[in-house]
Amino acid sequence: MVDYAQEQQEELEAIESIYSEEIDIIGDGPHRFTIPVKTEEYNEDEGEGRYVLLKFTFTPKYPSEAPLVEFEETENIDDVHLDELHKHLEEQIEENLGMQMVFTIVSAALEWLCEKNDQIKHDMEEAARKKKEKEEEEERKKLEGTKVTIESFLAWKAEFDRERLEKKGVKVLTGKEKLTGRELFMSDTTLNDSDIKFLAAAGDTAITVDESLFEELDDLDIDDDEESDDPDWNPGKNDDSD
Template sequence: MSEFADEQRDEIEALESIYSEEINFLGDSPHCFTIPVKTEDYDEDEGEGRLVLFKFTFTKKYPSEEPLLEVEESENIDDEHLDELVAHLKEQLTENLGMPVVFTIVTAAIEWLGDKNDQIKRDIEAAAKKIKDLEEEEERKKLEGTKVTIESFLSWKAGFDEERLGKKADVIKGSKLTGRELFMRDKSLNDSDIKFLEQAGDTAVTVDESLFEDLEDLDLEEDSEEDPDWKPGDDSD
């Protein structure tokens, strides 16, 4: 038994030298103490970084037996990650059975916690970027307007024309129509729409419906008294 006691005492002296400002001794029969493990960015006041406070207790036959390892407290680390860390350290205890192991365990914990901290940061940044990309995509769709194909455009335009014509009956002045009526009746305009869409092929195009809203404001009506011989379709000077 004195052999184990000597080994334990030697290890305690070494640990006190290494972790002089962080190790906290709770008892010496058996030897019991805590050592904190934290990430490089840990800041208690700012609430940043991560910390785990481990409690070690030597058994009578340590280091031929594993020491008791417990988590006294933790900050900014969830239970799932904490369980993963403890399981990792338990493996280290088993692999190093028969040797002074506290320094090895603390070093492994620091490395694991640092790697997990970096991964968590990357996950948070990726999630934030995904949300930002989705918001930008929604905004882009709003700015693009409504995308239509040939079929959907013609269907929409037929309804649009029917609605417009239904609001205002045809008015014939003398022997000719007003400029706006000619615009609404001119079949070549429909043909131009079709040609435009056929040139686009299957590629979706955007339509700004507001361009059609001001048709009633267009001053296209000709004064019949200025040119009594004018006929629809006559473009000559």
């Protein structure tokens, strides 16, 4: 009969002698411990290199059955590469069932990490570059504004004018009303013509319509009275005539 407890204890003692300065025993029922794996240039303070803290847990029938291996901590490794490393270690475990395998797993993890270091670095730099390009593209689109066609502008302008007139209580024109100066200005269709000419000249150029500029029309001080405040003012009289 296999004495699993004895085998586990013997392996743990051997592992402690090999990784004496790095291993951290965190439990003995079952045996649990962590061993760090890192690339040569790893520097925690400067954020360089790759690092994985492997956490081992001996199952009751280890080594006849697989130990639990988890990534307790990681540095500078994305989820995609962690998945690759996890699959690589699973293959090592499957190949070594029935044998003490902690040293083999740690060695395989270190070898994989060092070999993948350049690729990981390149992939992370590429991901950062694409993210930056995406952010710059989104910012550029915001600055460019929305492309406006003659049709879309006229549709927007009609709705905008309708809402503004309703807000001010201006009646819908029938052609018989006597309009105030403000209403004449607000209903001047030549303004639409000038807008259309501007859009036609702009072609496909993206144009931003700032609605606040139209809203400021409400603040214009346009005299609604039919007569001037100057009693001597005569609109039909030429100032230069005798």
